[in-house]
Amino acid sequence: xxxxxxxxxxxxxxxxxxxxxxxxxxxxxxxxxxxxxxxxxxxxxxxxxxxxxxxxxxxxxxxxxxxxxxxxxxxxxxxxxxxxxxxxxxxxxxxxxxxxxxxxxxxxxxxxxxxxxxxxxxxxxxxxxxxxxxxxxxxxxxxxxxxxxxxxxxxxxxxxxxxxxxxxxxxxxxxxxxxxxxxxxxxxxxxxxxxxxxxxxxxxxxxxxxxxxxxxxxxxxxxxxxxxxxxxxxxxxxxxxxxxxxxxxxxxxxxxxxxxxxxxxxxxxxxxxxxxxxxxxxxxxxxxxxxxxxxxxxxxxxxxxxxxxxxxxxxxxxxxxxxxxxxxxxxxxxx
Numbered sequence: 601x602x603x604x605x606x607x608x609x610x611x612x613x614x615x616x617x618x619x620x621x622x623x624x625x626x627x628x629x630x631x632x633x634x635x636x637x638x639x640x641x642x643x644x645x646x647x648x649x650x651x652x653x654x655x656x657x658x659x660x661x662x663x664x665x666x667x668x669x670x671x672x673x674x675x676x677x678x679x680x681x682x683x684x685x686x687x688x689x690x691x692x693x694x695x696x697x698x699x700x701x702x703x704x705x706x707x708x709x710x711x712x713x714x715x716x717x718x719x720x721x722x723x724x725x726x727x728x729x730x731x732x733x734x735x736x737x738x739x740x741x742x743x744x745x746x747x748x749x750x751x752x753x754x755x756x757x758x759x760x761x762x763x764x765x766x767x768x769x770x771x772x773x774x775x776x777x778x779x780x781x782x783x784x785x786x787x788x789x790x791x792x793x794x795x796x797x798x799x800x801x802x803x804x805x806x807x808x809x810x811x812x813x814x815x816x817x818x819x820x821x822x823x824x825x826x827x828x829x830x831x832x833x834x835x836x837x838x839x840x841x842x843x844x845x846x847x848x849x850x851x852x853x854x855x856x857x858x859x860x861x862x863x864x865x866x867x868x869x870x871x872x873x874x875x876x877x878x879x880x881x882x883x884x885x886x887x888x889x890x891x892x893x894x895x896x897x898x899x900x901x902x903x904x905x906x907x908x909x910x911x912x913x914x915x916x917x918x919x920x921x922x923x924x925x926x927x928x929x930x931x932x933x934x935x
Contacts, residue, residue: 611742613625613741625640683732723760770879775798808859808860808863
């Protein structure tokens with residue numbers, strides 16, 4: 601019996617099953633998948649659908665799929681460092697699941713994985729992990745000849761609800777405590793990185809990908825050809841940001857030649873040394889954008905600096921200090 605389904609990649613997967621044996625193939629056009637299915641069914645009726653043909657394409661384990669996915673697919677992504685780190689962690693900590701053949705995987709395996717991970721990780725992290733697990737199995741099925749008899753087992757797994765809204769602002773003394781702590785850091789680039797994060801409101805990935813050829817110190821701008829939302833933008837630089845950039849060495853094409861993971865680990869260490877609780881690197885972007893608004897810039901001007909695609913997203917970052925609003929209301933004499 602033949603079945604033809606459209607994969608998330610847009611390809612058409614044809615599967616022929618007979619007497620406990622199966623064979624699958626993916627095509628760009630449905631017509632080609634249908635033609636292949638008819639020819640394979642005829643071969644099966646003649647007894648030519650051999651076990652070697654049916655099981656050979658399904659011999660990969662989940663671990664083998666993930667290693668190939670990491671090397672062939674993840675390596676081409678902008679988030680390659682972070683995703684590769686996450687995949688390597690999965691391979692180390694989930695060896696029992698990684699050693700399963702892909703055609704033996706079931707949704708229950710990943711439901712259990714989700715329930716265990718959510719105990720120690722944020723919902724957004726778990727959702728990202730389920731995302732690359734699902735994509736890896738889709739690629740294995742579409743491009744590497746793997747057979748998933750019941751479809752992708754990750755797809756029906758319910759994702760945890762994400763609530764990324766944060767109102768964390770720097771409290772009195774915290775910024776100085778961070779700067780004092782970062783002076784003890786083994787990386788001389790952490791202090792300029794933190795200072796630029798607060799001065800520009802740029803994302804961590806944007807700061808780490810910033811190249812000298814895109815920096816114009818005379819015009820006090822930096823051009824970002826690639827950003828999280830896919831839109832290039834030019835970021836204006838404050839005098840403080842220009843001063844930091846002028847003091848940086850130019851031995852590399854990048855202004856801050858650090859990896860995302862090394863920054864994550866270094867920030868966690870210095871945060872603990874500074875005694876600052878519940879602060880993430882991304883909170884510095886939140887703080888910067890809020891300060892832009894508090895300084896009197898319009899939301900449209902802040903949007904140009906921060907790169908938010910619409911004002912609704914920008915409003916999530918502009919939690920103005922209540923005391924400032926009270927002072928302004930008193931100044932204008934509103935009853």
